[in-house]
Amino acid sequence: MRKARPWVAILAVAVTWWLTLAPTQMGGPITLAVVSGTSMQPALEDGDLVVAVRQNDYQIGDTVIYDKLGGIVIHEIYAVVGDAAAPTDANPSPVFKTRGINNQHFDSWRVHASEIRGKLAFVLGGGGRPIIEFTSSPLLAGVTATALAAFVLLPRARPRINPRLRELLRHSATERRRIKQALAIEFTWLLVLTLATFLASALLLVRHMPLWPQLALSLTALLVSVLLLSAFWVYYASGRNLAEPQRSMAVLGPRLHRIDSSLKVDALPTQSADELSRIRDRTGLPVLHQIADRSLDERTGMITATHRFFVMTEKQTYVWSVKVLQLKEHHE
Template identity: 30%
Template sequence: MRGRNTSLSALLVAAGLLLTVIVWIVLAPTQFGGQATYVIINGNSMEPGLHAGDLVVLRQADSFAIGDIVTYRHPDVGTVIHRIIAQRGDRYIFQGDNNAWVDSYEPTQSELIGKYWVFMPGAGAVLENLRNPWLMALFAAVIGIAIVTPVSAGQIHRVRQRRRSATAQKERAVNSNSRSDTDILLLLTVLALTSALVALYAFTRSTTQIVPVESFYTQRGSFRYTADAPPGLYSNDTAQTGEPIFRKVINRVEIGFDYLFEAAELGEMAGAASMEALLISESGWQRRLPLQEENTFQGNGVSLHAVLDLDEIQRLIDSVQLQTGVTSSRHELRIVPHISISGLLGGENVQDSFAPVLVFALDPFQLSLAQTNDSDQLEPVQEGRTLRQAESPSLLRFLAFSVSIEALRLFSILGALLASLGVALAVWLVRQRRRRPAIEYIRERYGPLIVTVQNSSLGAEGAAVYLTNIEDLAKIAERTGRMILCEELQAVWRLSVYDEAVVYRFEVHRHGAADGAPKEE
């Protein structure tokens, strides 16, 4: 009986531990590696759904949609729990259900704490009240009593335990074989229960989820210019990119610009490109000079070419100075390509523009690259990103670990199969065991209590009580602290326990199978 109670207790402990793990996975705070965040409602902005003093449990999420109740971090106010009513780019727009105005702050996804999962009416107010010093002192006193009481009780328990140790030792020996069977059954039960709970969780959730995915891209440009020059003035008789252009011997400069759109998962792209020059004087006067008209292109790159006629630019400067009477010896000449591009990136539409600037300093003697804040204006780069919705495996996160819902489903199926195979094997072993002679079954189960004797005449003069099953005889042996004497007779095995003037007996056929309780002779 005690063996059964022990097994039942072990089963309850295992189930309790399993339930504790599940509760921890579901309700563990994010501070301890869980997925839950707890918020106490302050105010009436979310009425009539949520009231002041309610406790809201939030769950971490990979995506948020319009209509979700979400808590976010406000840089000035702190945590705010409101409903998403719109999305503008990568920012979310919130409003309280009981508010007539929209929240002024628009957080990004990195500032969202979690999505509403469940709430407990009034639980937040109870938690707030528990912070009262007197209640905390009372709670500490209760905990202290709860700790001291088991210590005192434990001393009494140890005295009683020593008195029962001898009897318990024998009982453990008798039940060792049956307990191993019980342990196997316990293991199979825990496995089946775990598989069932995991299956309940995994098969009630989708294996995939829609999550926002950022796709990054880069727009690169490369300016170049060349000009033919008299022999001996430049290397190879040509002015190259980065070198000054001496106006006394050079009046035409070829300008080139190469554009490239780079990204992973790049689809079909197309765009339009043009190039112009912007002439700016020291007084602030400026004039746009078209260099290349807008042309469309296919693909993710294009090259632009144009020619600067420095004599024509000088004639324009002279004309303006003649008409205005304002002279300027230095001008700034900006080369500006205009690129607009659109297409598919990761299956989603993307559209952007690129207009880098190459700045020259122009004076009566030379055209040279100007000093700007841009470290490398010859190789301009512009980064960009798009936000798209994509399908991702659903995950269960626990502490620093995560496992997919699909893997949980597979685990539950394998666990159920193993538990079923284990039960089938256990049934087969039990049937095989019961086909053996009954005496072997009895020796296996009650071996530590059985002593084999020959020609025993003990108890011949006393009263004999014949029992109908071996279990009752084993209980008598355990209670009286006596051994079971096993004697081989002509047709039966006789098992006896002698208790003063009474002998308790159980007899079984020598070739009887262990299918059920051995029958009396």
């Protein structure tokens, strides 16, 4: 059986998200809004976060979110007054009268069905206040951005190292690959940029910014940052554009610990450098690098060597091995 391509799953998730959770500004069925004012008390309080879902038709008594007066309104339908064509809709559609249940008077305007974003489906009491505070407070936004950067950049807790690994590290030579470290820094900042543009786009959606220009520019920036991040990972950080052993060293870097070529280490083989990298990430342990079994072909001037990479846990040692053929002058 052929394996499904990853892009098929990604496309399926994207379509499902668009059909069920995408905001109306992007053609989806969902609208998020923060209640402002007291016209819908006691059902809705100032600062509540509400979720509305687009319907095929609306009835008297429905609480709906609709576009009017250059913004959005959250009111209740109390009458259907007929069919007419809205300025933005060439086809006739139902026309409603609405009101705030806490208001003494009905709304003076009429609402076309095409102007309604959706019917109230869920209310999170007070859930909109953090959004209001965040968007209106530069200090809070700065603190959040700093915390996010610290979470990404600060090192994690040190793993437990067994005595044998500690002894090997003590007599090892550290291999620092400057290019890899620079790439890691660039990748980190690209990740921070992507998260920042995602947060900005989400806030613009919640605040119901028009699609053009603010929201469109923010979504474009998010798309560009995601594409840059993906391209960077595929062609640089993952080492897929490199030949062995540089590829394995890139995947398992940026810092390796070179151990003596004569040491014998019993280890469980892994299927790839990526598998060993996942073990390293899960355990937080350093990677040992050994170059062994060197042999020189005097006739061709080629050197054959086996590069072994180890991750040594308390219970098991794992290894990834790759045999390479290099010219003598290019061999380290």
